[in-house]
Amino acid sequence: MTAAPVLPERGTMAPAIQVTGLHKHFGRNEVLKGIDFHVDAGQVVCVIGPSGSGKSTLLRCVNRLEEPSAGQILIEGVDICDRKVDLDEVRSRIGMVFQQFNLFPHLNVLKNLTLAQRTVRGRSKDEAVQIARQTLGKVGLSEKESAYPAHLSGGQQQRVSIARALSMNPDMMLFDEPTSALDPELVGDVLAVMKDLASEGMTMMVVTHEMGFAREVGNKLVFMDGGVVVEEGLPTDVLSNPQHERTQAFLSKVL
Amino acid sequence: MTRRERAILFQVALYVALAAGIVALALVADWPTIRENFWNKGGVDWADGNWGDLITIGMVNTVKYTAIAFAGGLALGLVLALMRLSPVAPYRWLATIYIEFFRGLPALVVMIFMSTGLPIAFGWTPPGGTVGAGLIGLIMVAGAYMAETLRAGIQAVPKGQAEAARSLGMRPGTTTVRVVLPQAFRIVIPPLTNEFVLLIKDTALLFLLGAAANERELTSVAKDFLASGPSAGTATSLVQAALLYLIITLPLTQLVAWLERRQRRSVR
Numbered sequence: 168m169t170a171a172p173v174l175p176e177r178g179t180m181a182p183a184i185q186v187t188g189l190h191k192h193f194g195r196n197e198v199l200k201g202i203d204f205h206v207d208a209g210q211v212v213c214v215i216g217p218s219g220s221g222k223s224t225l226l227r228c229v230n231r232l233e234e235p236s237a238g239q240i241l242i243e244g245v246d247i248c249d250r251k252v253d254l255d256e257v258r259s260r261i262g263m264v265f266q267q268f269n270l271f272p273h274l275n276v277l278k279n280l281t282l283a284q285r286t287v288r289g290r291s292k293d294e295a296v297q298i299a300r301q302t303l304g305k306v307g308l309s310e311k312e313s314a315y316p317a318h319l320s321g322g323q324q325q326r327v328s329i330a331r332a333l334s335m336n337p338d339m340m341l342f343d344e345p346t347s348a349l350d351p352e353l354v355g356d357v358l359a360v361m362k363d364l365a366s367e368g369m370t371m372m373v374v375t376h377e378m379g380f381a382r383e384v385g386n387k388l389v390f391m392d393g394g395v396v397v398e399e400g401l402p403t404d405v406l407s408n409p410q411h412e413r414t415q416a417f418l419s420k421v422l
Numbered sequence: 423m424t425r426r427e428r429a430i431l432f433q434v435a436l437y438v439a440l441a442a443g444i445v446a447l448a449l450v451a452d453w454p455t456i457r458e459n460f461w462n463k464g465g466v467d468w469a470d471g472n473w474g475d476l477i478t479i480g481m482v483n484t485v486k487y488t489a490i491a492f493a494g495g496l497a498l499g500l501v502l503a504l505m506r507l508s509p510v511a512p513y514r515w516l517a518t519i520y521i522e523f524f525r526g527l528p529a530l531v532v533m534i535f536m537s538t539g540l541p542i543a544f545g546w547t548p549p550g551g552t553v554g555a556g557l558i559g560l561i562m563v564a565g566a567y568m569a570e571t572l573r574a575g576i577q578a579v580p581k582g583q584a585e586a587a588r589s590l591g592m593r594p595g596t597t598t599v600r601v602v603l604p605q606a607f608r609i610v611i612p613p614l615t616n617e618f619v620l621l622i623k624d625t626a627l628l629f630l631l632g633a634a635a636n637e638r639e640l641t642s643v644a645k646d647f648l649a650s651g652p653s654a655g656t657a658t659s660l661v662q663a664a665l666l667y668l669i670i671t672l673p674l675t676q677l678v679a680w681l682e683r684r685q686r687r688s689v690r
């Protein structure tokens with residue numbers, strides 16, 4: 168280690184994700200009713216809650232796949248609703264993993280991983296391929312680079328979609344129930360990849376029903392219900408000693 | 423009689439009726455006259471019969487005109503489809519008006535308008551003479567139909583595809599071109615092939631606009647052979663043209679059927 172002065176890296180000053188007073192309605196249906204929420208750099212925050220409580224909507228507001236109705240969203244201190252902000256540039260630094268994988272079915276695995284690298288990052292073909300192979304290796308699918316998504320199992324597809332996001336060298340990753348569409352025996356492989364990521368210090372926001380993962384890997388657990396954050400805290404605290412009645416009711420059903 | 427026996431009896435009766443009909447037609451028909459009129463020896467002779475012009479002029483031009491009309495219609499249709507799905511409302515209105523207008527008109531009316539109406543109204547003649555004008559008319563109508571096909575194809579691509587691309591930071595244009603359209607095209611290959619077959623037949627309308635001898639498409643050549651050449655005065659050239667049309671269209675319609683079967687099997 169050299170004795171260079173310790174400069175704050177990008178993102179260490181402000182939280183990676185800071186959501187303040189977020190409201191979202193679809194027509195007259197108010198789905199998010201004032202959410203305050205943050206994820207610090209290097210942390211893994213898991214979001215749990217019953218179906219329809221607004222978890223996906225919150226996650227999708229973080230990279231503005233959903234347009235917030237009111238409130239503020241700061242990514243590394245930058246207000247992404249500001250008109251002057253290049254939203255595409257911000258999104259390229261936020262990896263996103265969907266429940267339904269959403270791999271590009273007309274492209275093979277390698278092309279799935281290089282398309283955005285080349286069109287967004289402007290990387291050369293050689294560089295993009297090299298990075299793609301590296302991330303594929305990381306998720307344990309090096310031998311699948313020329314396969315098409317339709318020929319992969321759900322678990323493999325989800326790992327490819329994680330690799331696709333990682334190929335962009337994102338500052339943080341969003342996961343929306345990444346294992347909910349998988350056969351039970353394939354869940355472990357995907358969670359293992361996510362665990363590795365967390366141990367490397369990746370900033371992660373994970374909507375999940377995997378309480379084991381939340382307990383073991385999460386730095387913070389957030390329980391949502393009815394469009395509000397009901398309770399948050401250390402995963403072990405929230406899971407074994409929930410303070411709020413609604414949290415207790417939910418946990419008694421899923422645990 | 424059991425239900426099964428009755429069913430068998432009914433089937434036998436159908437076959438008997440069919441056979442009786444065929445026999446009656448064969449007895450009534452004047453076979454030598456029919457052969458003379460529809461398959462005249464002179465007309466089908468390879469050495470100096472109709473085949474030469476029918477193939478080297480008619481069929482070649484039909485394929486050429488179809489290809490031009492298809493390519494033009496596809497380009498126009500793509501622009502219209504994207505306009506129809508545009509977030510900018512006036513683009514949507516314009517595209518909708520255009521599509522509804524030109525789908526509601528006979529192609530022939532538009533073709534005649536392009537070849538005769540435009541020069542009169544605007545003093546402007548479209549390039550390529552009568553054939554060029556007719557083709558532009560055909561493209562304008564085909565574009566309206568293909569726009570609807572393409573729009574349906576684009577909308578059939580799951581929303582998650584564009585979301586995944588956008589979440590990676592891809593711009594809207596890149597997302598459309600690299601992610602959505604390739605999948606949409608795959609979906610619309612069968613209906614577009616059908617569109618191609620319809621266009622092959624629509625090029626026959628060019629006959630009504632008239633064309634120079636070596637610009638004639640298949641129907642025009644066949645029509646001219648009704649009054650001239652070795653089979654003049656018989657319908658032989660029309661039968662020959664019909665065969666040539668089928669040689670082009672049958673493989674294509676079979677291809678569509680095969681593509682549709684394959685698509686149905688590989689639902690991902």
Ligand SMILES: Nc1ncnc2c1ncn2[C@@H]1O[C@H](COP(=O)(O)OP(=O)(O)O)[C@@H](O)[C@H]1O
Binds near residue numbers: 219223
């Ligand atoms: N695009 C949309 N249009 C209308 N309503 C929506 C849309 N997306 C989500 N909703 C509604 O918002 C509510 C919360 O949905 P969601 O955020 O997906 O919940 P969760 O992920 O917690 O299950 C649901 O009632 C859902 O019907």
Ligand SMILES: [Mg+2]
Binds near residue numbers: 222223224344
């Ligand atoms: Mg959800």
